[in-house]
Amino acid sequence: xxxxxxxxxxxxxxxxxxxxxxxxxxxxxxxxxxxxxxxxxxxxxxxxxxxxxxxxxxxxxxxxxxxxxxxxxxxxxxxxxxxxxxxxxxxxxxxxxxxxxxxxxxxxxxxxxxxxxxxxxxxxxxxxxxxxxxxxxxxxxxxxxxxxxxxxxxxxxxxxxxxxxxxxxxxxxxxxxxxxxxxxxxxxxxxxxxxxxxxxxxxxxxxxxxxxxxxxxxxxxxxxxxxxxxxxxxxxxxxxxxxxxxxxxxxxxxxxxxxxxxxxxxxxxxxxxxxxxxxxxxxxxxxxxxxxxxxxxxxxxxxxxxxxxxxxxxxxxxxxxxx
Amino acid sequence: xxxxxxxxxxxxxxxxxxxxxxxxxxxxxxxxxxxxxxxxxxxxxxxxxxxxxxxxxxxxxxxxxxxxxxxxxxxxxxxxxxxxxxxxxxxxxxxxxxxxxxxxxxxxxxxxxxxxxxxxxxxxxxxxxxxxxxxxxxxxxxxxxxxxxxxxxxxxxxxxxxxxxxxxxxxxxxxxxxxxxxxxxxxxxxxxxxxxxxxxxxxxxxxxxxxxxxxxxxxxxxxxxxxxxxxxxxxxxxxxxxxxxxxxxxxxxxxxxxxxxxxxxxxxxxxxxxxxxxxxxxxxxxxxxxxxxxxxxxxxxxxxxxxxxxxxxxxxxxxxxxxxxxxxxxxxxxxxxxxxxxxxxxxxxxxxxxxxxxxxxxxxxxxxxxxx
Numbered sequence: 037x038x039x040x041x042x043x044x045x046x047x048x049x050x051x052x053x054x055x056x057x058x059x060x061x062x063x064x065x066x067x068x069x070x071x072x073x074x075x076x077x078x079x080x081x082x083x084x085x086x087x088x089x090x091x092x093x094x095x096x097x098x099x100x101x102x103x104x105x106x107x108x109x110x111x112x113x114x115x116x117x118x119x120x121x122x123x124x125x126x127x128x129x130x131x132x133x134x135x136x137x138x139x140x141x142x143x144x145x146x147x148x149x150x151x152x153x154x155x156x157x158x159x160x161x162x163x164x165x166x167x168x169x170x171x172x173x174x175x176x177x178x179x180x181x182x183x184x185x186x187x188x189x190x191x192x193x194x195x196x197x198x199x200x201x202x203x204x205x206x207x208x209x210x211x212x213x214x215x216x217x218x219x220x221x222x223x224x225x226x227x228x229x230x231x232x233x234x235x236x237x238x239x240x241x242x243x244x245x246x247x248x249x250x251x252x253x254x255x256x257x258x259x260x261x262x263x264x265x266x267x268x269x270x271x272x273x274x275x276x277x278x279x280x281x282x283x284x285x286x287x288x289x290x291x292x293x294x295x296x297x298x299x300x301x302x303x304x305x306x307x308x309x310x311x312x313x314x315x316x317x318x319x320x321x322x323x324x325x326x327x328x329x330x331x332x333x334x335x336x337x338x339x340x341x342x343x344x345x346x347x348x349x350x351x352x353x354x355x356x357x358x359x
Numbered sequence: 360x361x362x363x364x365x366x367x368x369x370x371x372x373x374x375x376x377x378x379x380x381x382x383x384x385x386x387x388x389x390x391x392x393x394x395x396x397x398x399x400x401x402x403x404x405x406x407x408x409x410x411x412x413x414x415x416x417x418x419x420x421x422x423x424x425x426x427x428x429x430x431x432x433x434x435x436x437x438x439x440x441x442x443x444x445x446x447x448x449x450x451x452x453x454x455x456x457x458x459x460x461x462x463x464x465x466x467x468x469x470x471x472x473x474x475x476x477x478x479x480x481x482x483x484x485x486x487x488x489x490x491x492x493x494x495x496x497x498x499x500x501x502x503x504x505x506x507x508x509x510x511x512x513x514x515x516x517x518x519x520x521x522x523x524x525x526x527x528x529x530x531x532x533x534x535x536x537x538x539x540x541x542x543x544x545x546x547x548x549x550x551x552x553x554x555x556x557x558x559x560x561x562x563x564x565x566x567x568x569x570x571x572x573x574x575x576x577x578x579x580x581x582x583x584x585x586x587x588x589x590x591x592x593x594x595x596x597x598x599x600x601x602x603x604x605x606x607x608x609x610x611x612x613x614x615x616x617x618x619x620x621x622x623x624x625x626x627x628x629x630x631x632x633x634x635x636x637x638x639x640x641x642x643x644x645x646x647x648x649x650x651x652x653x654x655x656x657x658x659x660x661x662x663x664x665x666x667x668x669x670x671x672x673x674x675x676x677x678x679x680x681x682x683x684x685x686x687x688x689x690x691x692x693x694x695x696x697x698x699x700x701x702x703x704x705x706x707x708x709x710x711x712x713x714x715x716x717x718x719x720x721x722x723x724x725x726x727x728x729x730x731x
Binding site for chain 2: 075115118119120123124125126127128129130132133134135136137139140141143144145147148151154274277280281284322324325327328331332334335338339340347
């Protein structure tokens with residue numbers, strides 16, 4: 037029973053750690069499916085994390101904070117759109133610039149607003165997303181096996197966690213069962229064909245980049261108002277890049293994205309519990325190895341040794357109409 | 360035919376991009392309630408007003424020359440090497456091994472040995488993504504990003520578990536022996552009767568970096584290999600048609616690039632810290648991107664841009680010391696430089712091209728139109 041409870045705890049923190057990865061990964065999925073590479077996921081998450089924490093602490097309402105976070109992320113998305121769609125600039129360079137812009141601006145503004153060395157005050161009460169206790173969780177808790185599973189693992193997360201998991205089937209439906217989704221995927225594979233059909237390539241790509249901004253905004257807000265209580269400098273800590281790795285690992289598909297981010301979330305959860313791994317496989321695994329594992333696995337997948345990850349064909353190339 | 364004359368292409372476009380970045384930076388300083396003019400004055404006196412300031416400016420510039428050149432050579436083959444950070448970390452490992460385990464008789468030999476080790480380690484870290492790009496078609500941008508993180512984990516492991524002396528708490532190697540100490544600018548200039556600050560970290564690596572700038576210029580514009588790299592960068596299909604092997608160009612270019620990024624370690628690890636610590640690179644690998652973009656991938660441009668960024672770094676440190684402006688202002692300026700000189704290049708270029716076209720039409724009332 038003790039081992040079972042440890043497992044539940046481990047999976048519980050897996051879900052918590054996978055949520056921002058999942059949101060950012062789906063964000064990247066929309067953008068890259070439409071042919072816009074986005075290595076600025078990290079920066080957008082960071083900006084959203086700061087603005088949602090800052091505004092939540094100033095207004096006392098986490099929902100206003102969430103809106104501000106999404107707004108900040110959308111603004112960076114718009115910048116990425118202008119650079120890579122309108123001015124046909126290099127999408128990768130634009131992403132790098134956005135990452136640095138967010139890393140610098142968040143600390144600069146945090147210092148100007150709060151004067152606490154680049155962090156926001158700790159969030160309390162209504163300025164944070166609290167866990168939601170699902171119906172019957174307390175009643176079911178004493179039931180063996182199912183009780184702890186339901187009460188600990190499924191119940192008790194913040195609303196953003198449930199939102200993130202609901203986004204997976206929604207994304208699948210939107211991309212593979214609607215006209216908008218078909219066009220969005222087409223614009224990432226063969227924009228000229230979409231253009232010939234009389235649909236605006238620019239409009240579709242901006243729409244995809246905007247959806248990406250909203251999802252990154254939620255991911256960032258989750259970091260600072262649900263996972264932790266407040267913003268600290270560089271708190272996204274490479275999660276945007278892990279999400280990017282997960283996206284490749286998932287071969288740009290929504291359901292695979294769920295499994296990939298859960299797997300990477302599990303690595304993150306295991307990193308803090310080396311005792312569990314030692315008990316489970318009888319070997320001492322270095323924490324650094326677990327930290328590097330998502331990146332290593334992505335490189336192996338990219339190399340095509342285990343299956344092949346084929347990106348959208350028109351990805352990274354600006355669309356030029358007149359030829 | 361080029362729309363713009365060469366001087367506009369080489370000087371005007373980057374200058375306007377920089378101006379835009381500077382204006383926005385000034386607005387940012389204004390927005391946080393500080394005086395941009397006073398800030399610039401403080402930065403200039405802090406970074407260039409004394410030999411101490413110059414010593415730090417040139418120390419940072421040395422780092423940025425190496426990483427800037429690394430990104431620049433890759434750009435010539437139209438490869439984007441974001442992995443300079445990881446390659447420089449590995450270079451640091453190579454330098455540490457060379458300095459700790461080989462009994463050097465003199466610093467000159469140690470420097471040569473350290474350069475070779477740094478270049479080998481950095482090149483190795485770039486060669487894997489290069490091979491994956493050339494042979495397996497894995498996107499080099501993604502793999503080099505991944506390799507930055509893998510390098511950080513690897514270095515963490517090596518420092519904590521292997522190279523840390525017994526009984527020491529912080530994850531770092533032992534101090535290098537005195538014999539591998541590189542002469543600082545103070546020691547180099549003293550025989551000539553020039554007084555230079557004793558405590559500034561600029562050292563003989565600066566000369567190596569300048570030499571690297573020159574050699575890279577020779578390589579890119581005066582050798583057959585350089586021509587092949589540029590040809591491949593302009594058009595892969597044309598290069599293939601001319602008998603240039605893409606695999607060979609990708610591998611060679613990335614190995615040179617990784618070696619240059621790795622060689623940064625002779626400055627920050629051997630020259631300054633004299634031991635290997637965690638995060639010794641401090642983001643210099645990424646600043647190389649801004650430096651290469653600003654320098655238009657030309658070694659002379661990289662040289663100038665590296666000194667400018669060295670000035671920004673030292674000036675930014677002074678700002679953080681004397682005002683309430685945090686050091687992160689430099690990160691913002693860096694982002695704006697990358698944005699305007701890199702991603703929004705067309706925003707500056709398109710209106711300029713229109714102006715030049717209009718001027719040319721006015722000068723020649725009846726132009727002969729050769730191209731359709």
